[in-house]
Amino acid sequence: MRIAYLACGSAAHLPARADLDALAAPTATVTIHQLDARPHRKELRFLDELAHEVLPHDPTPSLDEIAQRPDVSHLGEPGPPPQSPEEELRVVVAGDDAALSAVLTRMMRGDYLWAPVGYVPTDPTSAAATNWSLPSARPGQLALALRGRPQPVPVIRNDQGVVVAGVATVTHSDGGAFEGEIIVDDTTLVQQQIRPANVRFFSQFGARLVPTIGAPGIAALRIMTPPAGSGSGSSRRGLRARLSDRVVDSIGPQQAQSFYETPALRWLVSAAEAPTGGVDPRTTTYGRALQAGGNRMLVTVDGVEAKRPVDRVTFYRHLRDLQIARPA
Template sequence: MRLVHCACDTGFIFGGAVDVEEHRLPAIPSRKDLRFLDEVARLVLPVDPTPSLQEIAASPSVSHLGEPTFAPQQPDEPLRVIVSGTDAALSAVLTRMMRADYLWAEVAYLPVDPTSPASVLWGLADLSSAERLALAVSGPVRPIPCIRNDSGVVVAGSAMLQHVDDAPYFGEIVVDSTVLIRGTGEPARRGAVTPYGARLVPTVSAPGLAAAAIVGPVNPPARRFPRLWGGREFVPSPLDPTHTPTGRALQSGGQGILVTVDGVAAKRPVERVTFYRHLRDIQAVRG
């Protein structure tokens, strides 16, 4: 197996105990930074004999919408990409792999924050550092759906849709055919819930994603008299856990929609956005 380590602004080094190619990268690597990975994938699999994305999309079969599956590509030497860094770094690497169409390569994650959304999704939160390292090097692949948006950015752990000013949401958010929220952009009457947007996460099985409404400001002003719980400030969750629809896609139309993927906000607000399941799955090495 060919191991390639993408160290995204981390000091982690495998050392001589593991035969791995080390690449030092910025915290969020760009397409240019990851050009070497494109070359590695081409060397490992010069010709992909399996159906192309266009052929899959044109096929009457809907097998790609079911449970995530192992990649049909079988290179002579398997390629495993190990990403150490943040969820945003993992998103950047997965995005490059998806756009260049080599999601057949295995992907392992060494998070700097083991409690991050991607760490939880990939089953790493309850593992020790040694266990995460062993899993990354020799653990099994357990495919998961690849969730992307219409800008071609892959969600590694979570994404948010909110108003650019953190005000009540003006627009509608739908998961498949289920309406998650309808927001007027105005505060609700007393006793009613005001939608401020939505948070979505990929799922490890079909259909691909789950979402919940955000029912309070994401960045509320500091409170003068915080309540305490166990000696710590008690901050209620802005999510509504009573309605969490799952689906293959999430769509929204409205005004001033700020899209944030794995903590990285888009450069400008939009009026429409779609997140949906890609035709190929991520070959995730996870616990």
């Protein structure tokens, strides 16, 4: 077995060689690669070479051949890979979800998602670690990543070929109310063709999606408060602002929006910071694809914003599944 340990960024924990050798399988050969926090394509080229060394020729159907099949079995419950490499290759990523997304994107584009992946998250709030129920303690994470049994899960990507490791969002580029439509399979999740006036605390601000660990692949929710980092709140935190914060905390963002739209009551909440990133669990929608069309949409994958706004985007399940070391 070959294990490629990818330490992504200065925050990545780099275990002692003795610890790696002790936790890895007895026959495993571990190589350590120090990479950028968000590894780029050239940095990850060695992974392409490793995959080709252990599987010089892939005899299984290609992606094009799978796509041409009349059935949709590849979109059912995720399963183990059909490939049988001469030697097992395992990729262990130590970093945040953005680093994991970069590595999975490279593996997907190189078509070697058959290689098991272990994850050692450096961010305690990692959405991917939560989705996969990874241990919270570092020793348990490392042991699972190096020796844990791979479990198949769907791979969710967008139409730009970027894999979602933990979470993705579709919002308006200015952080305000969403203007457009978001559909999951045949279900409308967000629909707001005209942006409402005087929106600050509560509205339809877009959608948040996470990959599921089984079919169909995507779970999406409507975002009801401004996206995190949108800067919708007041920068002054004087007495009036603190009092407004208390009012919003007590009545909630939906009622605060009603106050904000009422001239006689606006002063009660106008100085408050708007709660951000809130979703409505009642809108949870499952499907194999999410399509969005609208005005100046901002697409964010694992905390990384797209370079420019778009007017349409699609997230969908890839034809191959990911093999992730996680608890059964």
